[in-house]
Amino acid sequence: MAPLAASRSPAAVAAVVSVSGPAVGVVPQEEYRLRRQLPARGFTDADVRQALALLHEQVDRVRAGDDPTDVHAAQARWHDAPWYPLLAGTSPASIRFLAGIADHDPQPALAALRCPLLAIFGADDVQVPVDASVRALDRILADHTVVVFPDADHGIRVRGVRAPGSDELVVTWLRRRLPAAPEPDPPRA
Known part of the structure; x- marks a missing residue:
């Protein structure tokens, strides 16, 4: 969201720091998350395939005009599956939310960014596709x-524990990239 806000208010934002911010759309991010999170918790390839199928069914049906309550009810046979709570859409409300943001693409906001960006990722992130996000940032942004x-x-x-040097990185980068603050006027006597 930070790049989106900065792209809409370029005069008000001097720099953006993004921590684990995906540079890919919501559905590809969710696919990545399910493909990594489920096996990491001991679920099978068949479980992953079924979870991905439910994800796409939820998004596709709501996009086509189906009520999220009906979509949720149609997936009732899966509600007790041990991996089901790991889906983004596990209730009519969360299915509605997921379908509502499914088409969000962060790349236009990144392309409109007019300030420097520091993007921080963890190499073992199972939620955000780091390599794909880094490639997108390198392709889209100069600064x-x-x-x-x-x-x-x-x-x-x-x-x-917080990765060593991560907090210092943010402070150092901001000090280097932001203009020095003007000295305040001395108090009047």
Whole structure:
């Protein structure tokens, strides 16, 4: 969302720091997440295929005008599957939300960005397709810095602890990229 906000208010934003911000659309991101998260939790390839099929059915049917309540009811036989809670759409409300954002593409907002961007990722992120996001950023943006922390997850943590140097990176990058703040006027006597 930060690149979108910055692209809409270029005069108000001097720089953007994005932490685990995908540069790919919602559906490809969800596909990536399911393909990694489910096996990481011990689910089978067949489970992944079924979860992906449900994801696409949810989005496609709501796009076609079906009520999310009907879509949810049609998938009732899967509601007790142990992997089902990992889907983005597990209720009529979440199916409606997912279908509503499914067509969001962050790339036009990134292309409209007129300020520098620092994009931070964790190499072991199972939620965001890091390689695809980095390729998209490199293709779209001229003024950007990408840092991928080895062994870090979606929250830029390594074994539950903030990746060493991640906070310092943000401060250092911002100090380098932002103009110096003007000195305040001295107080009047």
